[in-house]
Amino acid sequence: MNAEHADLEARFAAPAERDLPPGRHDRHREILMSHMLTRPPVSTTTRHGGSRSRRPPARVLAAVAAAAVAAGAAGYAVTAAKTPAARPPAATRPTTSRTHPGQAAQQAVLAAEVLRAAAAHLAREGVTGEPSPGQWIYYKTVDYGYPGVVDPAGVRTGEEWITFSGSQTAYYQNGQIATHTSPIPPPGPTVKPWEAWNTDATPKTAYDVLASLPTDPQALLKVIADQAAGQNAQNIAAGNPIAGVAPKTEAQREFDYLTLILWNAAIGLGGPPAAEAAAYQAMAALPGITVQQGITDTAGGQAIGVSDDGGYDQLLIDPVSYHVIGIRQLSTGIGPMSASQPIASDRTTPGLRKLLAGLTKAERARLITAAKQQRGPGYPPKGTLIQEIVYAQTVEVPAPGDR
Amino acid sequence: MDDPTSQLRGRARAGDTDAFGAVFDACARSVYNHAFRLTGDWSAAEEVMAMTFLEAWRSRERIAEDGGSLRPWLLGIATNLARGQRRAARRQRNALARLAVAGDLPDFADDVSGRLDDVARIKALHQALGGLTRPELEVLALCVWSGLGYAEAAEALGIPVGTVRSRLSRARAKLGKLTERELRRTSRELPTGPGQLVAGPAIAGLSGTSSKEARR
Numbered sequence: 001m002n003a004e005h006a007d008l009e010a011r012f013a014a015p016a017e018r019d020l021p022p023g024r025h026d027r028h029r030e031i032l033m034s035h036m037l038t039r040p041p042v043s044t045t046t047r048h049g050g051s052r053s054r055r056p057p058a059r060v061l062a063a064v065a066a067a068a069v070a071a072g073a074a075g076y077a078v079t080a081a082k083t084p085a086a087r088p089p090a091a092t093r094p095t096t097s098r099t100h101p102g103q104a105a106q107q108a109v110l111a112a113e114v115l116r117a118a119a120a121h122l123a124r125e126g127v128t129g130e131p132s133p134g135q136w137i138y139y140k141t142v143d144y145g146y147p148g149v150v151d152p153a154g155v156r157t158g159e160e161w162i163t164f165s166g167s168q169t170a171y172y173q174n175g176q177i178a179t180h181t182s183p184i185p186p187p188g189p190t191v192k193p194w195e196a197w198n199t200d201a202t203p204k205t206a207y208d209v210l211a212s213l214p215t216d217p218q219a220l221l222k223v224i225a226d227q228a229a230g231q232n233a234q235n236i237a238a239g240n241p242i243a244g245v246a247p248k249t250e251a252q253r254e255f256d257y258l259t260l261i262l263w264n265a266a267i268g269l270g271g272p273p274a275a276e277a278a279a280y281q282a283m284a285a286l287p288g289i290t291v292q293q294g295i296t297d298t299a300g301g302q303a304i305g306v307s308d309d310g311g312y313d314q315l316l317i318d319p320v321s322y323h324v325i326g327i328r329q330l331s332t333g334i335g336p337m338s339a340s341q342p343i344a345s346d347r348t349t350p351g352l353r354k355l356l357a358g359l360t361k362a363e364r365a366r367l368i369t370a371a372k373q374q375r376g377p378g379y380p381p382k383g384t385l386i387q388e389i390v391y392a393q394t395v396e397v398p399a400p401g402d403r
Numbered sequence: 404m405d406d407p408t409s410q411l412r413g414r415a416r417a418g419d420t421d422a423f424g425a426v427f428d429a430c431a432r433s434v435y436n437h438a439f440r441l442t443g444d445w446s447a448a449e450e451v452m453a454m455t456f457l458e459a460w461r462s463r464e465r466i467a468e469d470g471g472s473l474r475p476w477l478l479g480i481a482t483n484l485a486r487g488q489r490r491a492a493r494r495q496r497n498a499l500a501r502l503a504v505a506g507d508l509p510d511f512a513d514d515v516s517g518r519l520d521d522v523a524r525i526k527a528l529h530q531a532l533g534g535l536t537r538p539e540l541e542v543l544a545l546c547v548w549s550g551l552g553y554a555e556a557a558e559a560l561g562i563p564v565g566t567v568r569s570r571l572s573r574a575r576a577k578l579g580k581l582t583e584r585e586l587r588r589t590s591r592e593l594p595t596g597p598g599q600l601v602a603g604p605a606i607a608g609l610s611g612t613s614s615k616e617a618r619r
Contacts, residue, residue: 005546008575012528014548015521017436024449029427032456036420229458250461 111291114304115284118322122280125273130211131396133165133186133204138403139267140393142299146331146386149379155298157392161400162267166202170400177400194227197261206264210271210279217282221254224282228253251286255308258283259315259327266324269394276323293319297326299392316390326390333382406472415473416466423463427456430474434481437549441485441541443525445518455481470558475551479559482541534577542570 019025131137140159147153161170161177165186170179186204187196193208214220258279265271271279283289283306292305297316303325305314316326380386397403407429408415414422434455439448458480466476532540538560545556546567553571557564 005571008543008547008571008578011578012532012543012547014440014528014544015524017432018439018518018521019432020435020449020452025428025431028431028449028453028456029424031453032427032460033420033424035457036423036460229461 107290108288111289111306112284114291114293115280115289115306118304118317119277119280119284121322122273122277128273130207130272131164131204131269133163133167135164136161136170136397136399136402137164137203137267137269138393138395138397139391142297142390142392144298144328144385144388146380146384149386159403161397162203164202164207165204166200179400201260201264203265203267203269206261207271209261210265210275213275213278215274215278217278217285220278220282221285224254224257225250228257249288251288252308255283255286255289259308262315262324263327266391267394269396270323280322297328297390298388299326299390301325301390301392303390316388326388328388329386331380331382331384331386333379406474408473409471412466412470412473413468416463416468418463423456423460426459426473426477430477431456433474433549434477437478437544438481438485439521440525440544440548441482443522443529445522447485451481451484454484458484472555475545475555475559478545478549478551479561482545482559486537532574532578535574539570539574539577542567543574546571 020028138159138161140157143156143158145153145156159172162168167186168179168181170177172178186202187199191199193205193212197205197209199205213223262271262276262279265276270276286308288308290307290311292307292311292314295303295305295314295316297303302319303316304319305311305316305328307314312330312332314328314330315324316328317323318325393403395403408426411419411422411426415426431452435448435452438451438455439445442448442451455477459477462480466473529540532543535543541560542556545551545559546553551559553564553567556567560567
């Protein structure tokens with residue numbers, strides 16, 4: 001230690017070190033061990049900046065696409081693209097897969113190709129202007145809920161208006177348009193995109209965050225990884241340390257976080273095309289992503305389902321415009337949760353968390369009611385559509401009531 | 404005595420959970436106290452400590468194959484996490500309360516008084532060191548309060564050794580005229596609010612035992 005160091009230590013001595021309060025060391029050790037056991041080591045190659053597989057020859061891709069479409073036509077495609085050890089321990093996940101050897105790899109290749117095609121398409125759209133904060137957007141949703149599991153069951157349509165800033169929403173109440181103003185003030189002009197997004201998820205904050213992301217996939221994923229890590233920390237801080245160490249791979253957390261941003265941006269007519277393209281490119285670089293093509297969504301349109309958990313929770317993308325149009329959840333065959341589990345915690349399924357985070361108050365209340373119902377023994381078989389929300393229409397309008 | 408974590412570096416990097424458990428045993432206390440010195444809040448420090456090891460596990464691939472103790476690396480993670488801690492202070496207090504209930508942990512009332520004294524003292528120090536930038540404070544906390552060498556602090560913060568030196572040097576220059584008397588006066592002027600202590604006798608002992616001395 002030199003004199004400078006010693007002088008500072010003498011003048012600014014900190015309090016003596018203390019042990020953790022009694023029992024806390026063991027408690028935190030236990031949490032850490034549990035966390036490590038549910039998220040065991042994966043490949044030690046660094047994904048960020050790591051090498052990517054070469055683009056396969058076109059004829060191989062055609063064969064892969066045909067195989068995947070066939071799998072989709074048979075019902076749904078569950079793959080084992082992630083190692084079983086990286087899955088949550090039992091409870092809500094199947095322990096077997098209908099995937100044949102080699103199919104998982106094919107799915108992963110197909111997912112990457114579809115997402116890259118989507119990215120290329122969006123990148124050609126060019127620059128579109130960001131809507132003004134006060135711009136009203138009309139959106140029509142079509143929901144589906146499985147009878148006995150989601151209440152209300154069946155197909156329902158809804159319509160609502162929201163300003164791009166998210167400050168105001170409008171909806172029909174007793175035949176009249178009711179307007180609601182958010183209690184959360186919009187961020188000031190000097191607030192940075194991530195800070196604004198972390199304060200309130202709105203179409204504008206989602207748009208701005210997307211626009212701020214790097215276009216290089218690995219750099220983008222690094223930013224997302226940092227933000228996702230922050231989310232975990234917040235979960236721990238919110239008083240749920242077990243949920244905060246939810247058994248998810250790093251890739252799944254990044255996919256979920258990107259999905260959350262894209263979903264919130266979608267209600268505001270999507271993010272900047274180049275930014276959405278970059279997000280898709282980044283998703284394509286993640287291990288374990290699968291796609292299901294040829295989906296007919298609840299609104300009757302065609303969709304591509306992109307998933308990070310083998311197809312149970314899917315982000316729906318329009319196969320023509322490649323914009324995000326919806327989300328859906330398929331049955332694991334076991335049941336997603338029990339009534340005793342906290343609805344807003346990480347103990348719910350990833351798909352439900354995505355739903356809750358991206359929904360309006362009314363939509364959220366509806367889903368929470370459904371989710372709190374105790375699941376009976378007659379839970380729908382694996383692969384059955386449980387719930388779905390599709391944006392059937394989103395359009396800028398002058399005022400609430402216009403379509 | 405050699406730091407036991409030096410021998411665990413390879414196993415920790417490879418994802419050996421037992422090795423990580425041993426690293427936790429060896430370093431949790433140090434990380435906890437470092438986090439307290441940065442946040443001035445024992446509850447927040449506990450959260451930072453817990454998050455540090457979860458983050459360390461997540462980013463274990465970043466452990467270099469060769470090197471010494473893992474403590475600098477862990478203190479670096481804790482430093483980063485502590486930066487965002489004040490914003491979430493209220494949530495963390497709630498978290499600790501819930502954790503205590505859920506874990507059915509014993510009370511530590513006997514320890515409370517001393518911990519409150521620590522809070523008052525560290526707040527006085529933060530007040531006195533208010534002229535430092537955050538990076539300067541972090542270097543001071545690592546080198547002076549946690550006893551890291553310059554190279555270790557550089558490893559912790561991911562900055563060149565020369566930068567550690569210059570930051571510490573700048574810190575000392577800025578604090579050059581600050582005397583013990585001024586420190587005492589600063590501590591008396593601490594604002595009081597809900598849950599905050601009035602600086603009292605504990606603050607008078609500003610020349611008390613340093614963390615480094617206590618470990619010896």
